[in-house]
Amino acid sequence: MTAADTHPVRDPELPGKLLAAERDVLIPLLRGRPEQDFEVRTCCPGWTVRHLLAHCSAALSRVVESRYEKDVFSPEANDRDIAERSGRSLAEIVDELERGMTDAGPVIAKAGGALDGVGLGEWVHAGDVRDAWGEPGAYAGAQVGPALDLLAWITRDRGRPALHADLDDMDEPLLLGAPSGDRPPARYLGDAATLVRLHAGRPLTGTRYELAGATEAELDLFD
Known part of the structure; x- marks a missing residue:
């Protein structure tokens, strides 16, 4: 975990490690569910679990094969990727x-940080699946520590507002975003899963947290 009094640095292997660790728990979960469960709606507007997985598999295939159209990862491109997989089992x-999830890590590592968000996004989408199915560990679980470290780096790299997070379920506080002399760090009190929800723009119904010095919209990385 990144301490609040240090600035995160990029670990090029971290996204791949996160993907591989998530693969080892997510894939058995997917293969153990009946087909009708994949028609359950997720928090991603218009997407069932099947749609979401088609998007995730397409995005990673693009990374592995270095296939980037001009509008890659746009809503329109995502819809095309999902449609192309509509006939697949x-x-x-x-x-x-x-x-x-196995092969994308080395490609992401060599991209200099440009693709780190793909690794984090895939982990968040795994949380979307668990959330849709009512499974424990959505946006948390065994890999939440590495995911938060990656989140800390990405928010700093993208120049997002600095945020000092005191997490109920973590031993160490976390500093996210890019510190600025013109603006003191915002403060967050709550659990790690809710912090992920805030940064991923996921529903906050039923959560409890305190946020001062920044708005929810400012924290959303995927807006």
Whole structure:
């Protein structure tokens, strides 16, 4: 965990490690669910679990194969990727996802930080699946520590507002974003999963937290 009094530095291997660790728990979960469960709606507007997994597998395949159209990862491109997989079986989509989670890490590591958000986004989407299915560990679980370290780096790299997070379920506080002499760090009190929800623009219904010095909209990385 990154201490609040230090500035995060990029670990090029971290996104790949996060993907591989998530793969080892997510893929067995997916393969153990009945087909009708993949028609459950997720928090991503218009997407079922199947749609979300098709998006995730397509995004990772693009990274592995270095296929980047002009509008890559735009809503329109995402819709095309999902439509292209509409005729595939669930097993084929999950197989593609597993390959992507295995092979994307080295490509992301060599990209100098430009693709680090893909690694974090895939982990967040795994939380979307758990959230849709009512599974424990959505936006938390065993990999929340590495995910928060990656979040700290990405928010700093993108120049987001500095945020000092005192986490109920972590031993150390966390500093996110880029410190500025013109603006003191905002402060967050709450659990790690809710902090992830805030930065990923996920629903906050049923959560409890305190946020001072920044708005929810300012924290949303994917807006």
